[in-house]
Amino acid sequence: MLAVDLGQDPEFAQLRDETRELALAAGFAVAGVMEARRVQPDRRHFIGAGKLAELKELMEACGAKVLVIAHAVSDGQHMRLGRELGCEVFDYPGLILTIFAKRAQTAEGKLQVELAQEIYGRAKLRGAWTHLERQRGGLGATGGPGERQIELDRRMIARRIKQLRRRLAKRHTHAQLVAAGRMKRLPTVALVGYTNAGKSTVFQALTKAAVPASARMFETLDTTTRQMHLGGGRCAALSDTVGFVRNLPHELVDAFRSTLNEAVEADLLLLVLDGQDRAGPAKLRTIQETLATIGAAGVPQLLLLNKLDLGQSPELLDSLRWDKMPFLSISALTGAGLQELRDRVAASLATPAAAVR
Ligand SMILES: Nc1nc2c(ncn2[C@@H]2O[C@H](COP(=O)(O)OP(=O)(O)OP(=O)(O)O)[C@@H](O)[C@H]2O)c(=O)[nH]1
Ligand SMILES: [Mg+2]
Incomplete structure (x- = not known):
């Protein structure tokens, strides 16, 4: 687990402890906690090169398969950290979404969690797309097979989000009517x-x-x-x-x-x-x-x-x-x-x- 004191949060210790609790609630065993102090996050890896090497060493030493970060990271940082450390990465919003996904019981709860995941995943996909596009390198070239696939994925996710919103709205109106009748x-x-x-x-x-x-x-x-x-x-x-x-x-x-x-x-x-x-x-x-x-x-x-x-x-x-x-x-x-x-x-x-x- 990684917690970075960015010097703006007077409640850093609480954030760190709470993220640890959340990691446990998500079903992870916390093998180690690393703290870092920075004025602002590193653009590429959220933490600096020295800390990153230290983190890699720590994770290898305790055999950690997952990195939990006590902050929200950008899509690019998320991807680069995963690649660099060879592990799955959960940032703070991702961690909470994972817990919600585990807990959801009713149809409405599951729909709401799925919607949240689609919205979160769509942002991540957007990051992956920018990355691939940069790799493609060529100026003005259009319509590569990878690009078409990503465009299809995006459209599918957008359609899914719309559909989920519609289903939730319908359920909600129904539930409201039932509740209103019951609790006159x-x-x-x-x-x-x-x-x-x-x-x-x-x-x-x-x-x-x-x-x-x-x-x-x-x-x-x-x-x-x-x-x-x-x-x-x-x-x-x-x-x-x-x-x-x-x-x-x-x-x-x-x-x-x-x-x-x-x-x-x-x-x-x-x-x-x-x-x-x-x-x-x-x-x-x-x-x-x-x-x-x-x-x-x-x-x-x-x-x-x-x-x-x-x-x-x-x-x-x-x-x-x-x-x-x-x-x-x-x-x-x-x-x-x-x-x-x-x-x-x-x-x-x-x-x-x-x-x-
Ligand atoms: N000692 C003590 N424990 C309490 C009291 N009220 C709740 N608890 C305990 O606190 C824990 C959390 O209680 P919940 O009622 O599930 O809390 P909640 O606010 O509904 O939590 P979420 O549904 O997770 O948001 C449980 O282990 C409860 O038994 C109280 O008055 N005294
Ligand atoms: Mg409760």
Whole structure:
């Protein structure tokens, strides 16, 4: 695994550790981690020649077959690294796509992942094409067999992307109609947050519905919606959905648009953070940025610090108090704070939107 400190990211250590976690979630055993420090990436190999030689040596010494990079690299860098090191290369977006592909269960989830892969692969193919064209060398020469093949591939992928988008749109409209019928006029609440924060566990605790929760990253890819009782005969429709991570690849955000729309259309967002996590403030920023990207920044929010039973990070608490950010501490596992959560949700849904924040 390769992590490069480019000097712009104050959270480099978190990025490195998180990429390691993601590599494990993708099913790789991490044989070694190499760090490098650069002002900016090398244009050809992302890292300099000296580091590249060192990396090759390290990979040979531990028999590594795969290189995982904690950053997004260009198509050219991707190709050259693979060739130089004689191994398969996963950059950060590629790694996350691989995990999503492994986890996808439902037809919609699989379609969304396939769409994301096609979009990501198309960019890579474009890189390969530029490379071949350069190899061809000749000026003005057209119509070589290789070129025709690449052009055919591109057109096929473009057609596939269009087809996938159409199928997803159809499914989504259908699902919306079904859901609208089932949850007649119920206000909607969506759980959002970092992967592994405990969203599915909170969902289970609030709805008594069984959805898989686990310590694996990106356990949930599909949206589940159930009724949640708020007391006094009132109900809301609660949705559990896909988790966020820093730099969520734009291919995924694009492909998972319909799943993420759940958050855009909600009356209230429950932002779930792992309260014992020192990296909480950075993760909260990631959540807010992702919400802004998908157009859900304006939806009223209630911040939950989950896993109260495990303690709470003083750094996180200080940061929230400093920002005057209201929050509610809960434990989905022990049930602590859940009654107050129900009351707060009921109160916020009963008052005009803006009052919640
Ligand atoms: N101790 C403790 N563990 C919790 C609590 N809530 C969730 N967990 C654990 O945290 C892990 C992740 O929980 P999930 O509910 O799967 O998390 P998620 O946010 O749905 O994760 P993704 O679906 O991967 O995005 C699981 O191992 C849960 O058992 C809690 O209140 N206390
Ligand atoms: Mg989940």
